[in-house]
Amino acid sequence: xxxxxxxxxxxxxxxxxxxxxxxxxxxxxxxxxxxxxxxxxxxxxxxxxxxxxxxxxxxxxxxxxxxxxxxxxxxxxxxxxxxxxxxxxxxxxxxxxxxxxxxxxxxxxxxxxxxxxxxxxxxxxxxxxxxxxxxxxxxxxxxxxxxxxxxxxxxxxxxxxxxxxxxxxxxxxxxxxxxxxxxxxxxxxxxxxxxxxxxxxxxxxxxxxxxxxxxxxxxxxxxxxxxxxxxxxxxxxxxxxxxxxxxxxxxxxxxxxxxxxxxxxxxxxxxxxxxxxxxxxxxxxxxxxxxxxxxxxxxxxxxxxxxxxxxxxxxxxxxxxxxxxxxxxxxxxxxxxxxxxxxxxxxxxxxxxxxxxxxxxxxxxxxxxxxxxxxxxxxxxxxxxxxxxxxxxxxxxxxxxxxxxxxxxxxxxxxxxxxxxxxxxxxxxxxx
Numbered sequence: 001x002x003x004x005x006x007x008x009x010x011x012x013x014x015x016x017x018x019x020x021x022x023x024x025x026x027x028x029x030x031x032x033x034x035x036x037x038x039x040x041x042x043x044x045x046x047x048x049x050x051x052x053x054x055x056x057x058x059x060x061x062x063x064x065x066x067x068x069x070x071x072x073x074x075x076x077x078x079x080x081x082x083x084x085x086x087x088x089x090x091x092x093x094x095x096x097x098x099x100x101x102x103x104x105x106x107x108x109x110x111x112x113x114x115x116x117x118x119x120x121x122x123x124x125x126x127x128x129x130x131x132x133x134x135x136x137x138x139x140x141x142x143x144x145x146x147x148x149x150x151x152x153x154x155x156x157x158x159x160x161x162x163x164x165x166x167x168x169x170x171x172x173x174x175x176x177x178x179x180x181x182x183x184x185x186x187x188x189x190x191x192x193x194x195x196x197x198x199x200x201x202x203x204x205x206x207x208x209x210x211x212x213x214x215x216x217x218x219x220x221x222x223x224x225x226x227x228x229x230x231x232x233x234x235x236x237x238x239x240x241x242x243x244x245x246x247x248x249x250x251x252x253x254x255x256x257x258x259x260x261x262x263x264x265x266x267x268x269x270x271x272x273x274x275x276x277x278x279x280x281x282x283x284x285x286x287x288x289x290x291x292x293x294x295x296x297x298x299x300x301x302x303x304x305x306x307x308x309x310x311x312x313x314x315x316x317x318x319x320x321x322x323x324x325x326x327x328x329x330x331x332x333x334x335x336x337x338x339x340x341x342x343x344x345x346x347x348x349x350x351x352x353x354x355x356x357x358x359x360x361x362x363x364x365x366x367x368x369x370x371x372x373x374x375x376x377x378x379x380x381x382x383x384x385x386x387x388x389x390x391x392x393x394x395x396x397x398x399x400x401x402x403x404x405x406x407x408x409x410x411x412x413x414x415x416x417x418x419x420x421x422x423x424x425x426x427x428x429x430x431x432x
Contacts (some may be wrong), residue, residue: 005142023270026094030101034156037098041159044358050161052387054356060332061356061387069328079314086314087289089224093206093213094265102153102194103202107248109145113138113255150195154187163358170427201250227262227269229254236276237284244272253285295304335361335384338421342393349394349423351377351409358386362414365392369407370425376398402427 019299041047044059055062055070062069093100110118115130158167162179169176171185197205206213234254237243243253246267253268264287272283335355342348353363364381374397384390394409407423 018209022266026266029095032102033096034098038159042164044163047160048395049387056358058329059358060334063336065336066328066332068324069332072321072324072326072328075317076325079318079321082314086224089226089264090213090262091225091264093210094263097206097263098153099197099210100203100206100263100265102149102198103206104200104248106146106147106202106222109142113142113145115165146195146199147191149198150191153194154190157190158183158187206263207249213261225287225289227253227264227266228286230284230286233284236324237272240275241255242271242275243268243285279373332375333417333419335363335413335417335419337409337421339394339409339421339423347396347398349396349425350392351392351421352389353392353411353419354385354389355384355387360385361417363390366410367394367407368410369405370396372401396425396427398427400427 003271039045044056047056048054049061051058052061057073064070103327110127115128115133117128118130118133155167155171158170162170166176168174168181170179170187227240237254244251247253248265248267249261249263251262253262266287269283269285269287272285274283276283298402334355336354337351337358339349339351342350351365353365355361361384362381363384365377366380367375376395376397378393382390382392403426405425405427407425409421409423411421
């Protein structure tokens with residue numbers, strides 16, 4: 001008998017819940033986006049320096065003179081956004097948008113502490129609190145979680161204006177010359193706005209107020225990624241409303257059109273897969289590009305052709321942006337050297353060296369075009385701090401011979417940079 005039992009085939013079934021894989025992938029992606037939103041400014045990849053009044057890209061100050069870097073970057077961003085809209089549609093909203101992530105988290109906390117029908121929003125009926133959850137402690141916990149979430153999220157914008165060390169000094173109340181006195185009030189206003197958003201506004205912004213979504217509809221077509229419904233199996237969900245219940249945008253995924261409020265989050269697909277997994281069948285909803293074809297091969301081929309056609313006209317602009325950005329990085333000057341007259345006598349010039357990087361450097365100055373002994377620099381060598389400027393006075397001896405002098409101010413850094421600035425000095429009072 002034991003031999004007979006041992007011959008019975010055994011099939012091992014995974015323990016993962018059906019439909020959970022896509023949901024967990026989206027949650028991991030949303031968490032990753034929050035981390036990236038902090039790492040981008042903290043690493044110096046992109047932020048704004050309010051003290052210097054400049055953009056910072058790759059830890060370099062970008063001035064208007066850095067034309068190729070500025071326009072190359074914005075062309076890449078614009079064409080990349082158009083490509084995303086044209087192919088993946090509103091997937092950014094459902095998978096990456098911080099506003100949507102905050103709203104989903106707020107919905108989850110509200111349902112957990114006050115009940116499934118207690119969603120607070122600008123739209124819809126008054127919330128219904130579950131009888132078992134009508135406790136002061138639940139309200140206090142919900143309020144504390146909202147305040148804590150708003151305080152955490154309010155930190156993120158600070159990284160886009162200050163380096164991590166300055167942000168740390170801000171929260172530890174350490175004196176720092178780079179901190180504005182009003183920064184605590186600015187942070188307080190950010191926290192209040194975020195608290196209002198996650199407490200009341202939530203998905204109302206996504207459905208009715210988001211200009212980003214309105215703009216992206218210009219680039220969305222029937223070939224764009226969307227939720228597809230298997231109409232041939234409609235009898236299987238005649239009395240089912242599970243996918244509609246799972247949609248936090250309050251849509252019916254079975255009736256989505258080209259222009260709707262769907263954000264391609266995939267929660268309805270998860271819900272349908274989970275329900276049909278009980279009888280061993282696939283769900284009726286799935287992500288799809290364009291119209292469904294009769295065979296998988298033709299579907300893949302048509303999807304690739306559609307994708308190529310959609311991005312064809314933006315490819316040239318993307319290449320232009322990448323080329324401009326690459327040339328801007330190659331030709332980027334990490335320092336700026338300039339000189340101008342310092343006083344009305346015309347004998348003194350003020351030399352200014354600006355460090356456009358966030359690393360200190362040693363600068364050495366020297367002058368050519370003037371006779372030795374007839375000029376003097378305040379200093380010919382100094383340490384220039386990160387993203388700072390230094391001014392040095394060049395004094396020209398008034399007893400120098402009359403004439404026009406083509407003067408060159410040279411600056412060298414310890415990492416190999418060299419700059420030159422020309423001055424035309426006219427001496428009218430000197431010796432014949």
